[in-house]
Amino acid sequence: MTAPSDPTIDVAGRIAAVRARIALAAESAGRSRANVLLIAVTKTHAPEVAQRAVDAGVADLGENRVQELLAKRPLVDGARWHLVGHLQRNKVRDVVGRQILVHSVDRRSLVDALSGRAEREGVTQRILVQVNVGDDPAKSGCHLDETGDLVAYARERPNLAVEGLMTMPPLPPDGVDPVDAAQPLFAALRRQRDELRERFPEVVHLSMGMTNDLEAAVAEGATMVRLGTALFGERGAEPWRKDDG
Secondary structure (H helix, E strand, O other): OOOOOOOOOOHHHHHHHHHHHHHHHHHHOOOOHHHOEEEEEOOOOOHHHHHHHHHOOOOEEEEOOHHHHHHHHHHOOOOEEEEOOOOOHHHHHHHOOOOEEEEEEOOHHHHHHHHHHHHHHOOOEEEEEEEOOOOOOOOOOEOHHHHHHHHHHHHHOOOEEEEEEEOOOOOOOOOOOHHHHHHHHHHHHHHHHHHHHHHOOOOOEEEOOOOOOHHHHHHOOOOEEEEOHHHHOOOOOOOOOHHHO
């Protein structure tokens, strides 16, 4: 297992390999590689590793935990930050006003908290609505059939910009190719996004696809893919903290 801060990791080389995978998948789907944003998920990895990703041309970084994001943010130059993990309402004050795209908005109470904070601070908070397409009890997200109502509700709240949808599929059953398992779920999310765009043209993004199912996501129209292991190796068991050095 590769240590999270292993200086021997060839981050630039791994980024090049991932970009080649994205380009091949996009070409196979008749899409442009330029329409797929690569987000490097730096969960548990040291800021020095995250900085190497930025220096190699991947400025969009994703974190699962608010505290880890905030600890790394001042230590990484030139990054654009994405919160891709579950957001608790008591952490909203730490996110709003910091130019963080929140991928994980999954309930009205969180919409209200984000909107209220953004209105008080006089800013617009960008969000994606997280959808539990696979009805996985281990994953957050609204049900697929609730997506339209949640998007419509969030759009009506002040100081929010609803820019798209996000999902994480369940782990595939043993022996099943992750690409094959994820593709119908990603297709369902794309259909939902397409229906929503007829009413709400600004709902554009599909944040879906990780290391093992990247090809399925790109084939089904992902505009953002979130990769960690493919870029940085196995993650650590604990969040990175500033006193880790």
